[in-house]
Amino acid sequence: MSVIQTHPTAANVRLREAPQLALSTKRGFKSIVAGGLTGGINICIVFPTEFIKTQLQLDSGRNIMTAHHSVMVPYSSTLSWSHSVLQSKNLKLYNGSVDVVKKTIKEKGLKGMYRGVSVLLCGTVPTYSIRFGVFDLLKGHFSGRDGNLSPLARLGCGMGTGVAEAVLLVTWVETLKVRLISDQKKKVPQYRGLGHAASSIVRNEGPFGLYKGFTPTVLKQGSSQAIRFSVMESLRSWYTGGDNTKSVPKPFVAMFGAVAGGASVLGNTPVDVVKTRMQNGSYSSSLECARQVARNEGVRGFYKGCLPRMNRVCLEVGLAFCIYDTVMDVFKTVWPSN
Numbered sequence: 001m002s003v004i005q006t007h008p009t010a011a012n013v014r015l016r017e018a019p020q021l022a023l024s025t026k027r028g029f030k031s032i033v034a035g036g037l038t039g040g041i042n043i044c045i046v047f048p049t050e051f052i053k054t055q056l057q058l059d060s061g062r063n064i065m066t067a068h069h070s071v072m073v074p075y076s077s078t079l080s081w082s083h084s085v086l087q088s089k090n091l092k093l094y095n096g097s098v099d100v101v102k103k104t105i106k107e108k109g110l111k112g113m114y115r116g117v118s119v120l121l122c123g124t125v126p127t128y129s130i131r132f133g134v135f136d137l138l139k140g141h142f143s144g145r146d147g148n149l150s151p152l153a154r155l156g157c158g159m160g161t162g163v164a165e166a167v168l169l170v171t172w173v174e175t176l177k178v179r180l181i182s183d184q185k186k187k188v189p190q191y192r193g194l195g196h197a198a199s200s201i202v203r204n205e206g207p208f209g210l211y212k213g214f215t216p217t218v219l220k221q222g223s224s225q226a227i228r229f230s231v232m233e234s235l236r237s238w239y240t241g242g243d244n245t246k247s248v249p250k251p252f253v254a255m256f257g258a259v260a261g262g263a264s265v266l267g268n269t270p271v272d273v274v275k276t277r278m279q280n281g282s283y284s285s286s287l288e289c290a291r292q293v294a295r296n297e298g299v300r301g302f303y304k305g306c307l308p309r310m311n312r313v314c315l316e317v318g319l320a321f322c323i324y325d326t327v328m329d330v331f332k333t334v335w336p337s338n
Contacts, residue, residue: 039128049312123173162225213278231260261317270302
């Protein structure tokens with residue numbers, strides 16, 4: 001009698017566990033499509049803050065020599081260079097985020113704040129598709145029977161997601177974006193648009209010219225997504241108590257995403273500065289770039305543009321997770337799973 005009773009129990013256990021195994025893999029193509037929609041909507045909202053951050057990071061200043069005459073001999077008819085002192089002064093183009101906005105709109109109009117957005121938009125849609133698609137794939141492979149990831153697995157899945165998007169898309173897209181924004185500062189711009197910029201770089205520097213800053217980009221994207229997804233998954237799990245059937249309200253999703261984005265900024269802004277300088281084509285290696293920044297600008301140089309980047313990333317990541325969850329909720333109605 002006892003043997004007969006055990007079989008239904010075992011069967012029931014298997015039936016309960018099967019749907020919980022790698023729930024994220026069941027979303028498949030939906031995650032890719034939802035990620036692309038999320039990226040397109042998101043970048044149109046937050047690009048101006050990315051523009052400001054890049055301008056500040058590229059503004060290393062100009063050294064200007066000025067002559068200061070001695071006030072002790074203001075009326076001397078024999079005033080010569082012996083009475084003068086040459087001083088070198090580093091003059092910055094911008095005094096801060098607000099100054100970037102004022103000068104850009106004054107010189108280029110509102111469209112100037114969106115210079116390079118076409119590059120980022122073309123890259124962001126597939127990047128977000130890869131980001132959410134790869135993370136769901138990795139989560140499906142490494143989650144436990146309850147569908148949750150361990151803390152170490154969260155970091156690993158996020159790191160794998162960041163490396164994948166850096167290798168496939170982010171490096172060359174970021175290179176084109178930085179070059180176009182930097183080119184805008186010249187009196188006579190070199191590039192006529194996205195296609196011309198890409199062809200010019202390949203012609204003058206070879207295909208690898210589009211992959212300048214590859215190492216810091218991989219480090220930046222890998223560490224960034226590791227931090228973001230780890231923090232986001234941890235906060236979701238804390239709110240739901242590990243119950244995957246319980247949804248998180250959208251305001252909390254946005255807040256959790258903003259916290260995750262802020263944590264990633266604090267963790268990898270130095271890498272982002274090196275990446276941006278490298279992609280501008282001013283240095284031969286990441287190590288040389290880091291040395292130059294440390295010698296000429298000190299520790300603060302590695303955190304240039306941190307505040308506008310913090311504003312942008314917190315907004316972008318909070319919106320991204322909120323938009324993504326909303327799109328996936330809509331898909332449950334218009335694109336139900338079998």
